[in-house]
Amino acid sequence: MRLSTRIALAVGVSVPLLVLASGWLLLHLVGDDLRAHQNSQLRARATVIAKNAKAFLDVAGTDRPVMEQARQRRLVNSARDVGIRLTAPGGTVSAGPRPDPLPSLPRNTPKPVTVTSDDTDWLVLSLRVGAAKAGTTPNLWLFSPDTTEEELALVRQRVVFGALVAAPLAGATTWAIAARAVLPLRRLQRRTSGLDPRTSTVRLEHTPTRIGEVDDLAYTLQTVLARYDEQVERTGEALATARAFAATASHELRTPLMSMRTNIDILADHPGLDPVDRAEVLDDLGREHSRLLGLLVMLRALAQGDLVEADAFTSLDLTEVLDASVSGLRRTHPDAEVSVRTTPGLLVHGWEEGLRSAVDNLLTNAWTHGRATDGTAHIEVTLRHSGDPRQPLAVLTVDDRGPGVPPERREEVFQRFRRGPDSPGSGLGLTLVAQQIALHRGRITVLDRPDGRPGTRFEVRLPVTGVRDVESTLPLLRRDWLTGHDAAADETTAPRGTSRGALRRRGPWPSRCSR
Numbered sequence: 001m002r003l004s005t006r007i008a009l010a011v012g013v014s015v016p017l018l019v020l021a022s023g024w025l026l027l028h029l030v031g032d033d034l035r036a037h038q039n040s041q042l043r044a045r046a047t048v049i050a051k052n053a054k055a056f057l058d059v060a061g062t063d064r065p066v067m068e069q070a071r072q073r074r075l076v077n078s079a080r081d082v083g084i085r086l087t088a089p090g091g092t093v094s095a096g097p098r099p100d101p102l103p104s105l106p107r108n109t110p111k112p113v114t115v116t117s118d119d120t121d122w123l124v125l126s127l128r129v130g131a132a133k134a135g136t137t138p139n140l141w142l143f144s145p146d147t148t149e150e151e152l153a154l155v156r157q158r159v160v161f162g163a164l165v166a167a168p169l170a171g172a173t174t175w176a177i178a179a180r181a182v183l184p185l186r187r188l189q190r191r192t193s194g195l196d197p198r199t200s201t202v203r204l205e206h207t208p209t210r211i212g213e214v215d216d217l218a219y220t221l222q223t224v225l226a227r228y229d230e231q232v233e234r235t236g237e238a239l240a241t242a243r244a245f246a247a248t249a250s251h252e253l254r255t256p257l258m259s260m261r262t263n264i265d266i267l268a269d270h271p272g273l274d275p276v277d278r279a280e281v282l283d284d285l286g287r288e289h290s291r292l293l294g295l296l297v298m299l300r301a302l303a304q305g306d307l308v309e310a311d312a313f314t315s316l317d318l319t320e321v322l323d324a325s326v327s328g329l330r331r332t333h334p335d336a337e338v339s340v341r342t343t344p345g346l347l348v349h350g351w352e353e354g355l356r357s358a359v360d361n362l363l364t365n366a367w368t369h370g371r372a373t374d375g376t377a378h379i380e381v382t383l384r385h386s387g388d389p390r391q392p393l394a395v396l397t398v399d400d401r402g403p404g405v406p407p408e409r410r411e412e413v414f415q416r417f418r419r420g421p422d423s424p425g426s427g428l429g430l431t432l433v434a435q436q437i438a439l440h441r442g443r444i445t446v447l448d449r450p451d452g453r454p455g456t457r458f459e460v461r462l463p464v465t466g467v468r469d470v471e472s473t474l475p476l477l478r479r480d481w482l483t484g485h486d487a488a489a490d491e492t493t494a495p496r497g498t499s500r501g502a503l504r505r506r507g508p509w510p511s512r513c514s515r
Contacts, residue, residue, distance in 0.1 A: 005175065007174055007175070007178040008171045008172070008174045008175030008178060009171065011170050011171060011174035012167050012168065012170055012171030012174070013167075015166050015167060015170035015171075016163040016164070016166055016167045016170075019159065019162055019163040019166050020159065020160075020163050022159075023155075023156070023159030023160075023162070023163070024159075026155065026159065027152055027155060027156060027159070030151075030152065030155055031148060031152050034147075034148045034151055034152070035148050038112070038123060038144065038146065038147070038148065039111070039112045039123070041144075042082065042112050042123055042125055042142060042144050043112070043125070045078075045079075045081075045082045045142065045144075046125050046127060046142050048078050049075070049078050049079055049082065049084055049140070049142060050127055050129050050140060052071070052074050052075040052078050053075055053084075053086050053129045053140050054129045055071050055074070055075075056068070056071040056072050056074075056075050056086070056088070056093070057086075057088060057089075057129065058071075059071055060072075060088045060089055060090055061088075061089040061090050072093060075093065075095070076093075076095040076096075079095045079096040079142075080095075080096060081096065081097075082096050082097075082142055082143065082144050083095065083096035083097045083098035083099075083142065083143030083144070084096055084140065084141065084142055084143070085098065085102075085105075085140070085141040085143070086129075086139060086140050086141075087139040087140075088139075096143070097143060097144075097145060098143050099115070099117035099118070099120065099122050099143060100117065100118065101117060101118070102117070103115050103116070103117045105124065105126065105141055106124055106126060107126060109124065109125060109126045110125075110126075110127070111125070112124065112125045112144075113125075114146055120145070121145075121146035121148075121149065122143050122144065122145060122146055123143070123144040123145075123146050124141060124142070124143055125141070125142040126140065126141050126142075127139075127140045127141075127142075128140070184209045184211055185213075185217075188217065188218055188221075192204060192221055204218065204221055204222050204225060256288040256289075256292040257288075257292065259284070259288045260285055260288045260289065260292070263281045263282075263284055263285040263288070264285070266281050267281060267282075312351045312353075313349055313350060313351050314349070314350075314352070315347050315348075315349060315465060316347065316348055316349075316350050316352055316355065317344075317345070317346070317347055318346045318347070318348050318355070318383060318394050318396070318462070319342045319343070319344045319345070319346060319383060321352065321355050321356055321359060322340070322342060322359055322381065322383055322396070323340075323342075324356060325356060325359040325360050325363055326338055326340055326363065326381065328360060329360070329363045329364070329367065329379075333367050333377070335376075335377065336367050336377045336379060337376065337377060337378045337379065338363075338379045338380075338381060339378075339379070339380050339381070340381045340382075340383075341381070341382045341383070341384075342381075342382075342383040342384075343383055343384045343385055346383065346385060346394040346464055347464060347465050348394060348440065348462050348463065348464060348465060349440075349463075349465045350440045350462070351436075351439070351440070354436040354439060354440070355436060355440065357432060357436060358432065358433045358436035358437060358460075359396075361429040361430065361432055361433045362398045362433055362458055362460075363379065363381070363398065364429065365429055365430060365433075365458075366379045366398050366399075366400040366402075366456075366458075367379065369400070369402050369456075370400020370401060370402035370455060370456060371400075371401070371402055372401040372402070372454075376401075377400070378400070378401045379398065379399070379400055380397075380398075380399040380400075381396075381397070381398055381399075382395075382396070382397045382399075383395070383396050385464070386461070391463075392463070392464040393461045393462060393463060393464060394461070394462045394463075394464050395459065395460070395461055396459070396460040396461075396462070397457055397458070397459045397460075398457070398458045399449055399455055399456070399457045400455045400456055401453065401454060401455040402454070402455055402456060403454065404448065404454055404455055404456045405446050405456050410446040413430050413446065414430050414431055414433070414434040414444075415431065433458075437460055437462070440462055440463075441462075441463055442460060442461055442462040442463070443460070443461045444458060444459070444460050444461075445458075445459045445461075446458060447459055
């Protein structure tokens with residue numbers, strides 16, 4: 001059923017009901033007014049008639065017949081539209097319209113009352129006039145036909161007639177108006193019904209109609225189609241990136257696997273291999289296995305960073321995370337010379353496992369690639385407050401004494417599988433670092449050492465919360481590091497248990513150089 005028809009039916013039903021309800025109220029008000037008017041008229045006539053009746057009673061039964069007849073005539077003339085009944089010494093005087101048969105007349109009714117005679121209602125007023133004394137029965141009655149019900153019946157008929165006429169007229173008029181009012185909606189429906197995002201790139205063109213609901217609906221449809229286009233584009237990009245990643249990952253995995261296969265074939269085909277050569281082959285086999293295992297571990301860590309949930313974030317003391325990472329480096333690499341300067345009490349809202357992994361990889365990268373020319377690994381770690389009260393940040397720097405990173409390659413070091421010619425790593429360590437820093441709304445930058453010595457500085461800036469208990473909100477930038485896609489979390493509060501992969505993406509990913 002069309003909207004205009006629904007509106008017409010609703011109005012066609014509601015208008016008669018409103019007319020009947022208004023008529024019912026009108027009948028009560030009109031009835032009260034009519035009765036009050038008739039009562040006031042009867043009381044006004046009673047004043048004149050009572051005066052003439054008293055004058056008649058003063059001469060009734062005396063030796064003044066001429067005067068008696070004159071005053072009786074005056075009394076009768078004053079009661080032409082009102083019936084009277086007067087009890088006099090010489091008999092009863094009646095005139096005007098009266099109930100027939102005469103009902104039992106009320107006593108002591110200074111206000112008009114209603115009596116019924118032969119299915120006709122009469123207003124009756126009784127008075128004591130002339131020789132009637134206090135305590136005696138009234139000797140004057142006034143009668144007036146009660147026409148209130150007749151007039152109300154006429155009003156009632158007109159109200160019902162008005163309701164019956166109003167129903168079709170209101171329905172038809174409303175249908176015409178509603179059909180005209182929804183015409184912009186029908187035009188919008190015709191324009192949108194022909195749109196098929198799967199087969200055509202044509203999109204909704206809307207000219208403002210100055211009708212709020214229509215314009216809002218059109219803008220909503222345009223937004224939905226735009227988001228559909230955006231999602232289709234991102235899906236295509238994701239598929240392309242996933243294919244590229246799969247090809248790169250398969251190549252990176254194939255190299256150590258082929259090397260391991262070659263070494264296994266050598267061991268299998270030459271059971272009498274020289275012990276020195278055999279040890280070399282086994283050592284190479286172990287290195288390739290470690291490389292393959294490290295590659296798989298890093299891929300798993302990247303996937304964890306993309307799928308972390310909002311409730312995994314809590315208030316962390318960054319100093320404690322840094323101390324744990326430095327202790328782990330000293331434990332696994334006793335030859336590393338690490339100096340640490342920290343400012344305690346710098347709290348961040350973060351994922352502890354992700355931040356620990358990022359710091360671990362920064363320190364491991366400095367130990368691996370930041371050795372001095374004499375082969376020693378000197379690593380200087382500093383954690384301080386930025387000092388900016390408007391945007392408080394925790395600044396973490398990791399300095400090494402290696403050959404450094406050329407400016408033109410500082411963006412590449414965060415890309416997947418980017419390794420130096422002699423790098424023993426998987427090429428995903430700094431990618432993982434960049435992922436976690438971006439996940440925590442931070443920035444990472446590759447710089448030269450500020451003291452002018454050879455080496456590289458990795459500088460990380462993270463927002464400081466300044467409180468220990470932080471609600472689980474996650475307005476964080478993120479990037480799908482397995483598919484290469486950039487995304488931003490919704491800036492509203494994320495529900496507990498919301499997957500990071502399910503958060504809405506926004507905007508292009510900032511340049512790696514900016515971090």
